[in-house]
Each structure stands twice: as C-alpha cells, then as structure tokens.
Amino acid sequence: MTVVVAAEGLSKRYRIGQHKAAYGTLRDSVVHQVRRFRSGHLHEPAEEIWAIKDVSFEARDGEVLGVIGPNGAGKSTLLKILTRITTPTAGRAEIRGRVGSLLEVGTGFHPELTGRENIYLNGSILGMKRSEISRNFDAIVDFSGVAKFIDTPVKRYSSGMFVRLAFSVAAHFEPEIMIVDEVLAVGDADFQRRSMGRMESIGDSGRTVIFVSHNLQGILQLCDRAILLEKGHVVRSGATPDVVAYYEQQTIGMGPxxxxxxxxxxxxxxxxxxxxxxxxxxxxxxxxxxxxxxxxxxxxxxxxxxxxxxxxxxxxxxxxxxxxxxxxxxxxxxxxxxxxxxxxxxxxxxxxxxxxxxxxxxxxxxxxxxxxxxxxxxxxxxxxxxxxxDTGEGDSARGLFSGQLRGAVRPLLDWTLEER
Amino acid sequence: MTETKVKPPRASAPETSPTRSTELDRARYVTVIRPATQMPRIDLRELWRYRELLGIFVWRDLKVRYKQTVIGGAWAIFQPALTALVYTLVFGRFAKFPSGRLPYPVFAFAGVLAWQYFSASLNIASASIVGNVPLVTKVYFPRLLLPLAGVVVPLIDLCLAGFVLVAMMAWYSTWPGAAVLVAPFFILLALVAALGAALALSALNTRYRDVPYAIPAFMQVLPFLSAVPFALDGVPLRWQWVLSINPMTAVVSGWRWAVLGGPQPILGQLGLSVGVAILVFIGGLAYFRRSEPRFADTI
Missing domain, CATH: 2.70.50.60 (abc- transporter (atp binding component) like domain)
Structure with a gap:
C-alpha cells in the first residue's frame, strides 16, 4: 500500500479582531492605514489564531481515514487546505492521484438551468471530464429518480428533487482520492442512508477517502483509521475505535x-x-x-x-x-x-x-x-x-439495513414464519 | 419512519478498480500543497487541463444571460443601438463632433460596439469572483478561469451586434479595405486591457465591496477619454498622445479604421496604448495571483 496523501506540519493562521480591513470598505481601510501611519504603529499587533498547527498524517491507498474533533478544532480548515480552497501558512502536503472534494452537494448548481444542464455544470466543477459525465449520464439520472423533470429548470424542483439530483452527480464522481465533509450527512434519513452506503462502496473499491465528521457512529462504521483534532493539533491518531474512545473520554469525561x-x-x-x-x-x-x-x-x-x-x-x-x-x-x-x-x-x-x-x-x-x-x-x-x-456486515440485528433503528435496545430475535 | 428500507447488497462491484492506468494517473496527478509564495507563477499546464471548465463557465453564462427575458439576445443589439442613437443626436447633430469623412451614425455605432465590449467585459469579469462565492469557497479550480470567462462572454454580444454593423455599413455603403483583417487585433487589445483591469478589480472586490460602485462612475466618463463620440484625429496632436495613454483610445479608433476605413492610427500612439495595456495586464495578473490564495478567506 502506497502513501497517497502525506501531510507534514500543516498550519494555518488567521488574523482576527484588529484587521477590520478584511471586511470593511476601502474608506475604512484608508482611514485605518493613515491612523496607523500617524500614530507610528506600523506593525500593530493583530490578534492571531492558529486554526491548525503542525498537523501531520498519512493516508494510504484504499484507506478510509476519519477526521474527528469538537467544533473549532480545525477540521474544516484542514479540509479547505487539502482541497486547495485555501493555502496553508506553513507545512506541506502531497497528494498522489486525482482528487475530488465534496464539501457540499450541488456546488455551482444554477437555478435557471435544467437538470440536464446542471449535471454537466456540476460535474465539470467537481472535476469530471465531459466524456466521463456523458458516459455516466443515464446512471446519474436513474439514481436521482428525477428523469421526468430532467429538462425542467431546477428552480422549479422541490428541495428533495434538487438534493437527489445533486447527490447523484456527486455519487458518480470517481476520483482516486475523495475528500468529504460531513455536510453530506444532511437531508432526510433515506438520503443519509444512501450517502453512507455510497461512501462505504467507495472505500471498498480501493479508493482513498478522507472523511470529516461529527458523527462518531458513521466514523466507526466507515473508517479504518482516524485522527482526532483538538484546538488545531492532532492529539490522537490510530485505529478508529481507539481514537473515538479517547475522544469520548475527553469530551464526556467518562471513560471505560x-x-x-x-x-x-x-x-x-x-x-x-x-x-x-x-x-x-x-x-x-x-x-x-x-x-x-x-x-x-x-x-x-x-x-x-x-x-x-x-x-x-x-x-x-x-x-x-x-x-x-x-x-x-x-x-x-x-x-x-x-x-x-x-x-x-x-x-x-x-x-x-x-x-x-x-x-x-x-x-x-x-x-x-x-x-x-x-x-x-x-x-x-x-x-x-x-x-x-455496528460494522454493518449484516449479521447483527440490523441485517443489511443501514438507517436508524430506534429503541433503547436492539435485540437479535428468532423469528418464525409460517405459511397459512 | 424509514426503517423498512433495506440497504442494497454491499458488493457494488468497483467498475474502475485500481489498475495500471490509475497508477499512471497517480504519477501524472501529483498535487503539492504548500504556503503561498510572494510571486506565484502562472501554471499554464494546469490552465490547459482546466480548459473544459472554462468552456463550461462561458456556456453557463451565455445560457443564463438572457433567460426569462422577452427579447433575449436582441438586447445585445438594442443597447449599443440606443447609445449610438443618442450619440448621433446629441454629438453628431447638435454638437457636430468630428467623425472624419464617415457618416456619423455608423461611425458612432462602430465605436460604441468596441466600447461596449470593453465595458461589459470589465463589468462581468470584475464581478466574477464575488459573483461565484459558492464555488470559490467550496471547490478548487484555477480562479483565473472566472474573469477569463467574463471577457469571453461579451464576445458573443459583439458578434451579434456585428451583424447590425454590417447592415448599417451596407446602408451607408462604407466598405472596409484590407485593414479589416487586423480588426480582431483591436478586439484582442480591448480584451487584454479589460482582463488586466478586471483581474485587479475582481481581486480587490473580494476585500472591498466598493468596486461595483466605483466602476460605473468611471464608465460614465471613460468613453469621452477613449474617442468614442469623436474622431481622434479631430483633436490636437498633443491631446491625441494624452488620450493614447488610455488603451481604449487605440482600440476604438483602430477598430474604426479597420472596419470602416478612415484615418490610420499613428503607430507611435498605437504602441503607447499597447504598452499601457500590457502593463495593466501584467500588473492585474500579478495582483490577482498574489491575492488568489486569500480569496476563500476574505471573500
């Protein structure tokens, strides 16, 4: 197994507070600069935070790596760096293979365009080649179940149809390395079930997946290994159950x-x-x-x-x-x-x-x-x-069902079935 | 609620199992992520790889352009026609601006076309980054594609209006000479100037939302500094040189010379305009590339 994602000392610093210029108008900025110049404080101390600091990890060929951590731990920042939406302040990462990122479904969907047109638009934005989209077109439409409305502008779609179409484009995107955010876990139960199922099959097919989530259940189910981020640092990495356990113990203050x-x-x-x-x-x-x-x-x-x-x-x-x-x-x-x-x-x-x-x-x-x-x-x-x-291998009380089974307990019972 | 649904068997066989070809792909696609440098290079190979996406952006903008309008693409003709009409009445009839030996309406229309291409390109391209926030914050692609698409889209309007220009030329029987072959060069010059300015402005726009207010203010004045309503050789030579600092002066008068005939641009003035356009382009591109890594953070 070769290393396909290698990150070394990734760090990202954000300036907060003082630097109002980042959001203000040109006038504010000019006035600000003039004041700074007059007062002689050319290098005023801006408040800085390290969203992530010295994050190193590796992901191998065919591995599903989970990234967990509390809010503000730097998960999203790490994701944005790996997907090249933003650059790190320090550090380096190397990714071998075609990278696909799914930080949301339906990126770039245009309401005025039809379903058909949006498939091409969204697919291209995700990084699919035109020929790839054409080849998968029928499968995408089938999977989405909106075949009847494929030539209707998506602004006329119900929100459910919209999400289904958007997800099916994403689901037929097959890069070698997939970087996925938990936003995929929105939508109704059926949608969640499908996205989880899809993630599993991506992992099974030998591609590398980096999966960021709050959903520990999902992480345990999908990921071989996990890293735990806290305040921008990797505080734990290793086999998923160990990392999840450590995290739970930290956050809940209750261990085994x-x-x-x-x-x-x-x-x-x-x-x-x-x-x-x-x-x-x-x-x-x-x-x-x-x-x-x-x-x-x-x-x-x-x-x-x-x-x-x-x-x-x-x-x-x-x-x-x-x-x-x-x-x-x-x-x-x-x-x-x-x-x-x-x-x-x-x-x-x-x-x-x-x-x-x-x-x-x-x-x-x-x-x-x-x-x-x-x-x-x-x-x-x-x-x-x-x-x-539950690892979802089909021999528990869950069988092959991957949705939510409610109840305090979930016994595996013997069933009898008699034909009358 | 959905507890009756059954997950499909897990063995959804990988259609594209990792084979030799993906190994080759891996060797080909190595992404190195590192801190932004002060002077980033332009990765032409990457731009080339993303050429399909550029096409898609152009196609999207064209598709969406005149959606839910009644007269659709006719707006591409109506806008310059109305401007040319006002120019003809105000500057041609009343103020008697010089138009060389050419009939003023066709003179004005040709000038307005070149001008409107520039102005539309600048407007669209400088709004292109902020106008695509959901893309910029959610997915990577070379951000250059957005302003680039912005200067390509108005070319289509130019072509549409071009037919009307040809009709007008037929009406006034003004036919171009061999110079018409260099007409695209002047549009290219407009493209370079518009793209250069728009690169800087679109990057600036991610930090300061003053940009969309500032542009129209300048666009009101700029036609008069670009020799749109009058012929360049109608002003004193000294002022011709001053006006030539503005690349659009060369575009408008050069384009008119190429398609309508009339006085040939003075080469020195043309050189000045081209030089300024190239400087603007390089400056804009450098600023854009330097700001690019921060787009997602500051937008």
Missing part, C-alpha cells in the same frame, strides 16, 4: 473505567465501599468501544467491611439521551446469604446483540435487600461509558 484508590473517599458506607468500575470485553480488558456482536461486561469491584448482610451488586445502563435501557442485579442465591467481609469483583455480562448502537453509560450501586426495598450502600452514577457500534 474508574477506580478509587483511597477507601476513605471511595463511595460507600461502613458496610461496603466501591473499589472500581469497568466496562470490559470478553478478555477482561477495559474497552470504550464495543462491537454490538460481542458480549460486554460491567465489572464492579467492591470491598465488604462488615459481616451479616447479603450484598447485591446492581447496575443501570442508560443510553446516550439518558434514558434507562435496563436495571440489572445479581439474583443468584447470594440474595439470601450474608456476604463475608473481603474484596469482591462482580461482573454482569451483557449478551451480544442486545444493546442498540450509540454511547451507553452505567450507574452502579451496591445494595442490601430489605424487601420490597433495596437499600443502596455504595453508589457511583455515570461511572463509566462505552460506545457501541
């Missing part, structure tokens, strides 16, 4: 594990104290991203200090909106037998194909039972979190 080293300040009372809570995979190592098809464990380590009571560990799993997916507790015989003092590790195993995709967070309690009540002794709310994702 939490431990209390000092028993005196650990959550709990004179009966029981928490030691640690972890989300673990099958091998018992903590994980902040989980394939929906694998089991996931909630591990609660606690210390029982006094004898005589049956101790029950309990966990509550919440989805990303804070809705409770379920509550679970250990219902084995330990319910009735007093737990002797000592250190314990309890793990609740969530079966594969139960959770829905997205971030889950976990509350834990260690309780005693005073039927019909549960008396909490040690509690940690929003203790740990994990990102559940």
């Amino acid at each position: 594990e939490v431990a209390w080293t000092d028993p005196a300040t650990a959550p709990g009372d004179e009966l029981v104290r928490l030691e640690s809570v972890r989300i673990v995979d099958e091998d018992g190592s903590s994980t902040s991203t989980a394939d929906v098809r694998r089991p996931l464990g909630i591990e609660i380590a606690f210390c029982v200090l006094a004898d005589g009571r049956p101790i029950v560990p309990k966990a509550r799993v919440l989805d990303q909106h804070g809705a409770i997916c379920f509550n679970v507790m250990d219902v084995s015989s330990r319910w009735h037998e007093p737990t002797p003092p000592g250190e314990y590790v309890a793990t609740a195993w969530i079966p594969p194909n139960l959770l829905n995709e997205g971030r889950i967070s976990v509350d834990v309690d260690v309780v005693t039972v005073a039927s019909p009540k549960l008396i909490p002794h040690a509690s940690a709310y929003q203790a740990v979190a994990c990102h559940v994702y």
Whole structure:
C-alpha cells in the first residue's frame, strides 16, 4: 500500500479582531492605514489564531481515514487546505492521484438551468471530464429518480428533487482520492442512508477517502483509521475505535473505567465501599468501544467491611439521551446469604446483540435487600461509558439495513414464519 | 419512519478498480500543497487541463444571460443601438463632433460596439469572483478561469451586434479595405486591457465591496477619454498622445479604421496604448495571483 496523501506540519493562521480591513470598505481601510501611519504603529499587533498547527498524517491507498474533533478544532480548515480552497501558512502536503472534494452537494448548481444542464455544470466543477459525465449520464439520472423533470429548470424542483439530483452527480464522481465533509450527512434519513452506503462502496473499491465528521457512529462504521483534532493539533491518531474512545473520554469525561484508590473517599458506607468500575470485553480488558456482536461486561469491584448482610451488586445502563435501557442485579442465591467481609469483583455480562448502537453509560450501586426495598450502600452514577457500534456486515440485528433503528435496545430475535 | 428500507447488497462491484492506468494517473496527478509564495507563477499546464471548465463557465453564462427575458439576445443589439442613437443626436447633430469623412451614425455605432465590449467585459469579469462565492469557497479550480470567462462572454454580444454593423455599413455603403483583417487585433487589445483591469478589480472586490460602485462612475466618463463620440484625429496632436495613454483610445479608433476605413492610427500612439495595456495586464495578473490564495478567506 502506497502513501497517497502525506501531510507534514500543516498550519494555518488567521488574523482576527484588529484587521477590520478584511471586511470593511476601502474608506475604512484608508482611514485605518493613515491612523496607523500617524500614530507610528506600523506593525500593530493583530490578534492571531492558529486554526491548525503542525498537523501531520498519512493516508494510504484504499484507506478510509476519519477526521474527528469538537467544533473549532480545525477540521474544516484542514479540509479547505487539502482541497486547495485555501493555502496553508506553513507545512506541506502531497497528494498522489486525482482528487475530488465534496464539501457540499450541488456546488455551482444554477437555478435557471435544467437538470440536464446542471449535471454537466456540476460535474465539470467537481472535476469530471465531459466524456466521463456523458458516459455516466443515464446512471446519474436513474439514481436521482428525477428523469421526468430532467429538462425542467431546477428552480422549479422541490428541495428533495434538487438534493437527489445533486447527490447523484456527486455519487458518480470517481476520483482516486475523495475528500468529504460531513455536510453530506444532511437531508432526510433515506438520503443519509444512501450517502453512507455510497461512501462505504467507495472505500471498498480501493479508493482513498478522507472523511470529516461529527458523527462518531458513521466514523466507526466507515473508517479504518482516524485522527482526532483538538484546538488545531492532532492529539490522537490510530485505529478508529481507539481514537473515538479517547475522544469520548475527553469530551464526556467518562471513560471505560474508574477506580478509587483511597477507601476513605471511595463511595460507600461502613458496610461496603466501591473499589472500581469497568466496562470490559470478553478478555477482561477495559474497552470504550464495543462491537454490538460481542458480549460486554460491567465489572464492579467492591470491598465488604462488615459481616451479616447479603450484598447485591446492581447496575443501570442508560443510553446516550439518558434514558434507562435496563436495571440489572445479581439474583443468584447470594440474595439470601450474608456476604463475608473481603474484596469482591462482580461482573454482569451483557449478551451480544442486545444493546442498540450509540454511547451507553452505567450507574452502579451496591445494595442490601430489605424487601420490597433495596437499600443502596455504595453508589457511583455515570461511572463509566462505552460506545457501541455496528460494522454493518449484516449479521447483527440490523441485517443489511443501514438507517436508524430506534429503541433503547436492539435485540437479535428468532423469528418464525409460517405459511397459512 | 424509514426503517423498512433495506440497504442494497454491499458488493457494488468497483467498475474502475485500481489498475495500471490509475497508477499512471497517480504519477501524472501529483498535487503539492504548500504556503503561498510572494510571486506565484502562472501554471499554464494546469490552465490547459482546466480548459473544459472554462468552456463550461462561458456556456453557463451565455445560457443564463438572457433567460426569462422577452427579447433575449436582441438586447445585445438594442443597447449599443440606443447609445449610438443618442450619440448621433446629441454629438453628431447638435454638437457636430468630428467623425472624419464617415457618416456619423455608423461611425458612432462602430465605436460604441468596441466600447461596449470593453465595458461589459470589465463589468462581468470584475464581478466574477464575488459573483461565484459558492464555488470559490467550496471547490478548487484555477480562479483565473472566472474573469477569463467574463471577457469571453461579451464576445458573443459583439458578434451579434456585428451583424447590425454590417447592415448599417451596407446602408451607408462604407466598405472596409484590407485593414479589416487586423480588426480582431483591436478586439484582442480591448480584451487584454479589460482582463488586466478586471483581474485587479475582481481581486480587490473580494476585500472591498466598493468596486461595483466605483466602476460605473468611471464608465460614465471613460468613453469621452477613449474617442468614442469623436474622431481622434479631430483633436490636437498633443491631446491625441494624452488620450493614447488610455488603451481604449487605440482600440476604438483602430477598430474604426479597420472596419470602416478612415484615418490610420499613428503607430507611435498605437504602441503607447499597447504598452499601457500590457502593463495593466501584467500588473492585474500579478495582483490577482498574489491575492488568489486569500480569496476563500476574505471573500
């Protein structure tokens, strides 16, 4: 695999504030210059910000690289530099192969022109050759489903038709390197599904894609590797699940594990104290991203200090909106037998194909039972979190469907079908 | 809502799998991104690669030009005709401006055509960058294409109005000599001058939106400094030289000489005009190229 995109120390500085000239009128600028000259401050300090600083990365042949980061991290700036819309202040990047950029769909569409004319216009602007457009013309029209109106000016189109036509042109654009912004993820669910499907097939066909997005789910689904930008710097790069996990931990402040080293300040009372809570995979190592098809464990380590009571560990799993997916507790015989003092590790195993995709967070309690009540002794709310994702290979409860499946859980059930 | 829709099987087979040809393509298309330099070169090879897009821009502007108008392309004739009529009445009849031995209406119309080509080119091309903000901020292509398309589009209007000029010449039976062969040269001179000025103005326009207000003000005065309503050899020689600093003077009087006959331009004056036009062009191009990297940031 050869390196097709190599960026080294890309940096971009913007001047903000002082330099009103950038937006004002000629008069403002002249007055400004005269004042500067008079006051003798020829080099006034303009406020500067580095939108990105020292960004280096590589993308190889056939690789789908995700770029994630919070707002203002410099993702758009990086994109604009890679697509040559603007130049970097410092650094260098080399791109081998024909580059196509899709920062929006329908770039350059003219309302007065017909659908047919706009296909040629938009295609050429994206960088397609005329012959290429002609060759794909029928496919584009078919895909868009606006064949009937292809000779109508697009200003008469509904917004849905407009977007469909615009997207189909973009979808038939096949450069070797594709740089895509998340704006593609606008539109209705159907449109999103199609654009994601299209992105996947581009990745599968051996082209290189650089995909910028806020949509972590999409990044996990599509990208082999990811880089995380924060305040203009690359703070993490590597396998997508690792980078996404790190990002989640940073932004939400909740990771896959939490431990209390000092028993005196650990959550709990004179009966029981928490030691640690972890989300673990099958091998018992903590994980902040989980394939929906694998089991996931909630591990609660606690210390029982006094004898005589049956101790029950309990966990509550919440989805990303804070809705409770379920509550679970250990219902084995330990319910009735007093737990002797000592250190314990309890793990609740969530079966594969139960959770829905997205971030889950976990509350834990260690309780005693005073039927019909549960008396909490040690509690940690929003203790740990994990990102559940689906690679969309068709063997999960999602099957081959790539749209949104709502619900707190998404179990893979057995279906029977009988013909009457 | 859309949960019943099923994703098509994933194996949408790559039609153009990476083969040897894409390997060759890769070698051919290597893009190097680096900071803007103080004096950027003009990448002619790249411009050539984008020639299709230039054609598309011209085609788009022509298509859109007279959309939703009643008389359409006839505006290309009506505008210069009306101006020539006013000139004929005011300057030809009342003020008795000199038109050499030529009938004033055809003299005025020919001059106005060359002038309007210049003025339309300058207007369209200098608004071309700001007028295409969605493109400039969303996709890369050599920005030069936009002003370039802007000076090509009015050529079509010129051709349309040219037929009327031929008809008028027939009416007044003024026929050109062999000099008509150099007529395109004067239009080219107008193109170079308009493009040069428009390159600077279109770049300036991305920072200062004063430009669209400033241009019409100058366009009011400039015909009188370009010998449009009068013949150049009707003014004192000293002033002919002063007027020749303006390249449009050479364009208008040279074009008239080429298509209508009449006094031949003085070579020295022509040289002065051509020199100024080339300087304007080089200056405009240099300023444009220097500002180009900032367009997306300042626009």
